[in-house]
Structures are given as C-alpha cells and as structure tokens.
Amino acid sequence: MEGEIGFLGLGIMGKAISMNLLRHGFKVTVWNRTISRCDELVEHGASMAETPAAVVKKCKYTIAMLSDPPAAFSVVFDKDGVLEQICHGKGYIDMSTVDCDTSMKIGEAITSKGGYFLEAPVSGSKKPAEDGQLVILAAGEKTLYEEALPAFDVMGKKSFFLGKVGNGAKMKLVVNMIMGSMMNAFSEGLILADKSGLNSQTLLDVLDLGAIANPMFKMKGPTMIQKNYSPAFPLKHQQKDMRLALALGDENSVSMPVAAAANEAFKKARSMGLGDLDFSAVHEAVKFPEGSS
Ligand SMILES: NC(=O)C1=CN([C@@H]2O[C@H](COP(=O)(O)OP(=O)(O)OC[C@H]3O[C@@H](n4cnc5c(N)ncnc54)[C@H](OP(=O)(O)O)[C@@H]3O)[C@@H](O)[C@H]2O)C=CC1
Numbered sequence: 001m002e003g004e005i006g007f008l009g010l011g012i013m014g015k016a017i018s019m020n021l022l023r024h025g026f027k028v029t030v031w032n033r034t035i036s037r038c039d040e041l042v043e044h045g046a047s048m049a050e051t052p053a054a055v056v057k058k059c060k061y062t063i064a065m066l067s068d069p070p071a072a073f074s075v076v077f078d079k080d081g082v083l084e085q086i087c088h089g090k091g092y093i094d095m096s097t098v099d100c101d102t103s104m105k106i107g108e109a110i111t112s113k114g115g116y117f118l119e120a121p122v123s124g125s126k127k128p129a130e131d132g133q134l135v136i137l138a139a140g141e142k143t144l145y146e147e148a149l150p151a152f153d154v155m156g157k158k159s160f161f162l163g164k165v166g167n168g169a170k171m172k173l174v175v176n177m178i179m180g181s182m183m184n185a186f187s188e189g190l191i192l193a194d195k196s197g198l199n200s201q202t203l204l205d206v207l208d209l210g211a212i213a214n215p216m217f218k219m220k221g222p223t224m225i226q227k228n229y230s231p232a233f234p235l236k237h238q239q240k241d242m243r244l245a246l247a248l249g250d251e252n253s254v255s256m257p258v259a260a261a262a263n264e265a266f267k268k269a270r271s272m273g274l275g276d277l278d279f280s281a282v283h284e285a286v287k288f289p290e291g292s293s
C-alpha cells in the first residue's frame with residue numbers, strides 16, 4: 001500500500017488497528033467524530049484530518065471502522081463525507097460490521113464515483129486487534145484486496161477473500177450470531193452450576209478440557225465470574241449483530257429460535273443499561289431475567 005493510509009473511526013477496534021499499523025511503519029492519517037480521540041494516535045505519529053473528505057483527499061486508501069450501519073452511512077454520505085473526495089484511483093475499505101444491504105449501497109456509491117470498494121469486517125476483538133491476530137473477511141474489488149494485503153497481514157493472522165460485496169458482511173453476521181448464542185448458553189451453564197452448588201472455576205476447568213473448549217469460554221469465563229465486564233466487544237454491538245443476523249435469517253427463511261432467544265437476552269441487557277459494557281454482561285440479564293438484582 002503506497003502513501004498514507006486514511007483511518008476513520010477510532011473506537012476500541014479502530015484505535016487498536018491504527019496503532020498497530022503505525023507500529024509497523026505505515027503512515028496513517030486519522031479522523032474520528034469525537035476529535036479528541038485522535039490525540040493518542042497523533043502522539044504515536046499519526047496525522048489528523050478535520051473531516052472524512054479531507055482524509056480521502058489526502059490518502060489513496062481509506063479504511064473505516066465504525067459502529068453500525070447508520071454510522072457507516074453517515075461517514076460516506078453526509079456533508080464532508082467520503083463521497084465528496086473519492087474518485088478514480090482511490091480505494092475505500094469498510095471494516096465495520098454491517099448488513100449486506102448497507103455494504104452494497106456504500107459500495108455502489110463509491111464505485112459510481114470511480115473509486116474502488118472492499119468490505120472487510122473482522123472476527124476477533126480488542127486484544128487480537130492489538131496483537132495483529134484478527135481474521136479478515138473481505139469481499140468486493142479483488143485488486144483492492146490484493147493491494148491491501150500488506151496492511152491486512154499486519155492486522156490479522158488470516159485474510160479471506162469471499163467474492164462479491166455482501167459476502168463478507170454475511171459471513172461476519174453468521175459468525176457473530178453463533179458467538180452470541182454461545183455466550184448465552186455459557187451464561188446459563190455458569191448460573192446453573194452455581195445455583196446447583198458446583199464450583200464455577202471447576203466448571204471452567206472441565207469445559208476447557210473437553211470437546212467444547214474454546215478461546216471465548218477461556219477468556220470470558222474468569223471475568224464473568226468476577227462480574228468484570230470491562231468492554232472489549234460492547235454488548236450494544238453484539239445485539240446489533242444478532243438483529244442483523246436475524247434479519248438475514250428472515251430474508252432466507254431460516255428459522256433461528258436459539259439466536260432469537262439470545263437476541264432477547266441482549267435486548268434485555270441493553271434495557272438494563274449494560275449496552276456499553278462487554279457483551280459478556282448479558283450474564284447479568286440471564287441471571288436476573290426480570291432486571292431485578
Ligand atoms: N470491539 C470488538 O471486539 C469488535 C467490534 N467489531 C465491529 O467493529 C465496529 C467498531 O467496533 P468498536 O470499535 O468496538 O466500537 P466503538 O463503539 O468502540 O467505536 C465506534 C466508532 O464509531 C464511531 N461512530 C459511531 N457513530 C458514528 C457516526 N454517526 N458518525 C461517525 N462516527 C460514528 C465512534 O465515534 P465516537 O468516538 O465519536 O463515538 C467510534 O469511532 C462495530 O461495527 C463492531 O460491531 C468487530 C469485531 C470485534
């Protein structure tokens with residue numbers, strides 16, 4: 001990737017990814033809606049621009065990592081947005097987790113101006129982003145994918161090219177639908193063990209040795225037992241992913257009662273004010289389904 005890379009959105013993931021790019025010698029120009037979030041990146045060598053349009057004007061490639069479909073749209077279509085400066089020879093890579101329709105509309109707008117578009121949502125959370133261990137689920141313009149590989153190799157342990165725009169979004173939603181459902185089952189198991197007089201840590205040890213051992217149980221189990229829900233993957237985003245995955249299920253007539261039940265628990269957790277905590281905080285909603293404590 002020649003020249004500076006533009007980066008829009010410095011939340012948990014955007015900050016970790018752009019820091020990682022800087023660490024590996026890439027030149028990065030950042031923008032964030034809340035401008036003060038750029039300060040730490042600037043201290044580490046990034047440049048800063050006033051608007052998404054200014055970032056795109058300066059950089060051949062611009063990456064976005066934004067919260068949800070409205071945010072992804074806003075940064076592209078609003079005043080001073082990406083569309084004002086995207087043109088032939090420039091690439092736009094959206095790594096936000098959105099639905100297929102959102103990604104296609106953004107892709108069409110970018111290509112109608114002569115730009116190149118790639119969606120590239122990621123699997124893996126704050127720590128994998130910091131450590132360059134993400135899994136990248138790209139789809140769209142193959143040439144742009146190939147040009148972006150040096151940056152993807154820094155961000156992730158593996159990149160997939162999945163074909164046409166929408167396939168990356170769909171893959172990400174399927175994966176997160178499974179993850180959200182697993183988190184609910186795990187939570188119920190922890191509560192059942194506790195209420196029936198078993199030691200929670202022993203349950204974690206048993207799980208970790210068996211056929212359903214996985215990194216999520218291993219990482220989240222101890223913090224859930226301690227009620228530590230410091231956000232790596234905000235619960236409001238996991239609920240957004242469940243909602244978008246369920247919509248994908250609607251479109252394809254796929255019955256998903258397990259995911260639907262998990263979505264209800266995440267919604268309950270949001271209504272209890274837990275949306276900004278880690279998605280594992282759904283444990284509190286599972287524990288107290290009526291919101292009582
Ligand atoms: N955290 C994780 O573990 C993972 C998250 N993801 C996905 O990555 C994306 C980002 O997640 P994460 O970094 O955790 O989220 P955060 O909530 O930490 O950050 C969200 C970012 O979006 C920006 N934003 C929100 N609304 C708007 C808007 N209307 N206009 C412009 N900018 C906006 C925020 O700006 P501001 O600072 O001004 O609020 C911030 O930069 C999400 O789609 C999430 O689902 C994917 C894999 C893992």
Ligand SMILES: O=CC(=O)O
Pocket residue numbers: 122123124125176233
């Ligand atoms: O989207 C979240 C993740 O951990 O992946």
